[in-house]
Amino acid sequence: MKKKPVKERIIETALIMFEKHGYHGVTVDQIVDECGTSKGGFYHNFRSKDELLYHIHDVFISYLLNKAKETYDKESDPVSRMCGIITSFTRIFDLYKPHITVFYQESTYLKGDFEKQINEKREEYRQLLQQIIREGQDNGDFRPEVPAQITTMAIMGMINWMYKWFKKEGELSIEDIARIFNDMMLHSLLTEEAMKAGKGDRFLLKTESVQ
Template identity: 70%
Template structure:
């Protein structure tokens, strides 16, 4: 098996140690000892332990933000843009579950410029989803009586909780879970006009139920 580059090995080691012992319970010395490098190797890749924590947070937040931007650019309707964004958001809990777990455990220790950079990306992501929903309300696909801001926070809150219960060994794939989320969200937001869009059927559960 190909050996991971040193930077990735440091990240993988830190993820395990932070999850087990907490951010302040782990030293740089423990990280380098565990992954078989030196402090010189560590500081060649990260200025500090704080920067390492920032990088762990930034990996998955940058992923979902980039995917949301791609969804907006590559799809033509608010429904398809929102559903593609929900799919990529859900997928992150399969791709980056250890990163997200550490984020929720240790995010209070992210301060200064590192916190601001992460917060700016989270805010941009939220605003992009709000924009998708408002555009759907403008063209008549989404219900106007449901506020876009509250709908957005409900979507983010519901999907964020996936990190607590999703398991790769569980009965449902991450793709199946994303489909369930899209079905729930669309049935909450769509107008009668929106339901008539043929593309909507690509994001709804079929008549055959998914077994859990």
């Protein structure tokens, strides 16, 4: 079997070790020993352990932000945009759960430009989602009495907490969970007129879909 590239091995090893021992509980020497490379190999790919932590954070946040922008451009209405973003947000826990777990456990150790760059991407994502909610309120799809800012934070908080409980081998698939989240938000946000018009029907649960 072909050996994985050094950078990939360093990241995979660091994810396991950071999650188990904490960021400050792991040294560069321990990482390179565990993954079978050298300090030269480490510093060829990362200038420091801080940059490695930044990369772990950045890889999934950049992916998430790009998916949100793609969804906004692809879909033409707020309901489809919101549900598409909720779906891609949920799916990321199937792709990057170790990265996200380390992020929530160790993000306080990001400093300087690394922290600034990550926070800017997180804020851009939040602003895009909030914009979609407001667009839905403006066109009559979403209830105006529910504040867009609180709705945005509720969506992000609901999905972010998956890092504590989602298991790939669990009873529900990631797609099942995304459908449940979309159904919950649509029943909370859609106006009576939008519901009668069938807005979001393709994102709502069917009685036989999830037990």
